[in-house]
Amino acid sequence: MNIERSRHRNLKFTGKNILNYCIFMGPSIIFFTFLFLIPLIQEIFYSFTDWNGINQEFSFQGLYQYGRVLKDKDYWYSMVFTLKFSFYVVLFANLIGFIWAYLLSKDIPLRNMWRALIYLPRILGGVVLGYLWRFIFQEVFVQFGEWSGISWFSQPWFTTTSSSFWALVIVMVWSLSGYLMVIYNAGFSALENTYIEAARIDGANGFQILFRVIIPLMMPSITRCLFIAINWAMLLYDTNISLTNGNPFRSSEGVTMNIYATAFKSNQMAFGAAKSMIFVLIIIAISLTQVKLTSRKEVQQ
Amino acid sequence: MILDNTKQKERIFLIVRTVFVVVSVLLILVPIFLTVMNSFKSAKEIADSVVAFPKNPNLKNFQDAWRRLHYPVVLKNTFIVTVFSVIGCVIFAGMTGYWIARHDNVFTRIWNVLFLSGMSVPFQCIMITFATMIGLFNLGNTYTGIVVSFWAFTIPMAMFLTSGAVKAVPLEIEEAAIIDGCGMLGLYWRIVFPLIKGTIFTIASLNVLHYWNDYLMTQFILTKKDLRTIQIAMQSLFNEALFSWNTAVAAVTLSMLPMFLFFLIAQKQVLHGATEGAVKG
Numbered sequence: 302m303n304i305e306r307s308r309h310r311n312l313k314f315t316g317k318n319i320l321n322y323c324i325f326m327g328p329s330i331i332f333f334t335f336l337f338l339i340p341l342i343q344e345i346f347y348s349f350t351d352w353n354g355i356n357q358e359f360s361f362q363g364l365y366q367y368g369r370v371l372k373d374k375d376y377w378y379s380m381v382f383t384l385k386f387s388f389y390v391v392l393f394a395n396l397i398g399f400i401w402a403y404l405l406s407k408d409i410p411l412r413n414m415w416r417a418l419i420y421l422p423r424i425l426g427g428v429v430l431g432y433l434w435r436f437i438f439q440e441v442f443v444q445f446g447e448w449s450g451i452s453w454f455s456q457p458w459f460t461t462t463s464s465s466f467w468a469l470v471i472v473m474v475w476s477l478s479g480y481l482m483v484i485y486n487a488g489f490s491a492l493e494n495t496y497i498e499a500a501r502i503d504g505a506n507g508f509q510i511l512f513r514v515i516i517p518l519m520m521p522s523i524t525r526c527l528f529i530a531i532n533w534a535m536l537l538y539d540t541n542i543s544l545t546n547g548n549p550f551r552s553s554e555g556v557t558m559n560i561y562a563t564a565f566k567s568n569q570m571a572f573g574a575a576k577s578m579i580f581v582l583i584i585i586a587i588s589l590t591q592v593k594l595t596s597r598k599e600v601q602q
Numbered sequence: 603m604i605l606d607n608t609k610q611k612e613r614i615f616l617i618v619r620t621v622f623v624v625v626s627v628l629l630i631l632v633p634i635f636l637t638v639m640n641s642f643k644s645a646k647e648i649a650d651s652v653v654a655f656p657k658n659p660n661l662k663n664f665q666d667a668w669r670r671l672h673y674p675v676v677l678k679n680t681f682i683v684t685v686f687s688v689i690g691c692v693i694f695a696g697m698t699g700y701w702i703a704r705h706d707n708v709f710t711r712i713w714n715v716l717f718l719s720g721m722s723v724p725f726q727c728i729m730i731t732f733a734t735m736i737g738l739f740n741l742g743n744t745y746t747g748i749v750v751s752f753w754a755f756t757i758p759m760a761m762f763l764t765s766g767a768v769k770a771v772p773l774e775i776e777e778a779a780i781i782d783g784c785g786m787l788g789l790y791w792r793i794v795f796p797l798i799k800g801t802i803f804t805i806a807s808l809n810v811l812h813y814w815n816d817y818l819m820t821q822f823i824l825t826k827k828d829l830r831t832i833q834i835a836m837q838s839l840f841n842e843a844l845f846s847w848n849t850a851v852a853a854v855t856l857s858m859l860p861m862f863l864f865f866l867i868a869q870k871q872v873l874h875g876a877t878e879g880a881v882k883g
Binding site for chain 2: 347407418429441573
């Protein structure tokens with residue numbers, strides 16, 4: 302009861318003191334404003350200009366940069382690459398994470414140790430992750446392929462578009478599945494066992510219990526994990542440069558790499574700003590659609 | 603009879619489950635294990651077989667990688683940046699989160715919404731003007747620059763989490779303290795903070811990983827050789843020089859080590875943080 306009440310009540314006596322506002326909210330507001338809000342507004346603003354980042358002067362160009370973005374083949378290539386990559390990562394990482402969480406939600410010896418070990422890849426930084434896996438692909442996989450005779454493993458990694466693509470998918474699934482497992486696992490432990498018991502008494506078999514009872518009840522976790530996976534995969538940058546660095550011939554470049562090159566390597570800041578605006582709008586559109594679609598399926602417990 | 607049958611069935615399921623999980627864990631660990639093991643081998647040994655155990659394990663590769671990475675300097679930089687970022691973030695975000703939870707008015711509501719918007723806009727969206735902003739304030743190649751930037755980007759979520767934790771604390775305690783003449787700072791640090799310590803630790807451990815592993819934002823600020831963090835140093839090491847795998851895997855192992863140790867110590871908080879932080883994604 303206390304929790305409910307205090308949520309809607311203010312602390313008395315203290316609200317009017319300006320000094321307290323400065324102490325408690327001032328620092329956060331200052332850092333956030335100067336390094337987040339102002340850059341955000343500037344970026345939106347500059348995307349309508351022809352600013353190059355070096356000269357002080359610029360002129361207003363309306364939607365000119367956006368028109369250029371629409372016609373930029375490299376940009377849309379990287380967009381399709383990112384979308385395709387995200388699709389597979391989201392699909393596999395969620396599937397694997399869900400299965401692991403399901404198995405670990407049941408009675409199993411040493412559960413916490415397994416959970417921690419499965420989560421382990423997540424604590425590696427993106428750059429280190431890429432170089433670790435470069436070794437695995439170029440040495441371990443190749444040697445394994447030669448030994449076992451499976452030519453897929455011994456292919457020259459990062460020299461063909463498809464090998465770079467699948468290498469990125471594998472690494473991100475490896476890194477993300479454990480993280481999603483932990484979130485799904487929290488969902489499973491909040492699951493009321495009575496529903497499953499009731500379904501079992503009514504004579505439902507394992508598959509029916511999974512698809513008719515467990516998955517509907519797990520929908521909030523699924524919504525959340527899909528959201529996280531989509532965002533992580535779409536925004537990938539560090540592993541992208543360390544693992545494939547766009548090779549071969551910029552064919553494995555994600556959108557962030559493309560924006561980075563436009564803005565900082567060819568000094569077209571305004572063009573890059575327009576690209577990042579479109580990118581963010583696409584991410585938000587995808588996330589909102591996903592959240593809407595999956596949360597509609599959520600059931601009240 | 604029937605009871606026996608289900609019991610047996612359950613036992614078989616348990617075995618199947620355990621085997622499946624153990625195999626998954628092994629698959630997860632194989633890349634890390636091979637990387638670490640090959641750090642002790644010579645280049646020729648690696649080329650011959652990656653799975654063979656080192657013939658005469660030695661630390662030569664590590665010495666080489668240590669020198670090329672400038673490991674002590676890099677480690678020190680990353681450590682300084684992480685520590686100051688974590689402490690500041692927890693202090694500022696905690697206080698703001700507390701204030702917003704306890705003072706519901708137009709001002710705090712507006713800022714609450716703005717902070718929340720900060721959680722949903724990715725860094726990629728503002729990185730171009732962020733980089734110019736860093737230049738404008740002369741923050742390039744300073745610890746202050748990166749620490750302050752980390753604050754700006756992680757305060758929203760930390761604030762959101764503490765705000766949630768504060769709302770679960772009964773208000774009566776604070777009111778009683780005020781009547782006893784406690785000031786607002788004392789109230790927060792002596793009464794509220796101890797009560798939400800769990801959440802604070804979760805936030806801190808979540809952010810340690812974030813700061814330690816960040817690359818995209820850090821590369822805008824720390825570019826000078828003696829200021830690089832681990833991720834930056836790794837990237838420039840592999841970018842600049844072409845060298846054999848034995849040194850490379852040793853460098854990877856060295857750079858993984860600190861966070862493995864951290865995970866070993868703060869495992870509970872990190873795993874808890876993974877679920878708590880999932881509100882943001």
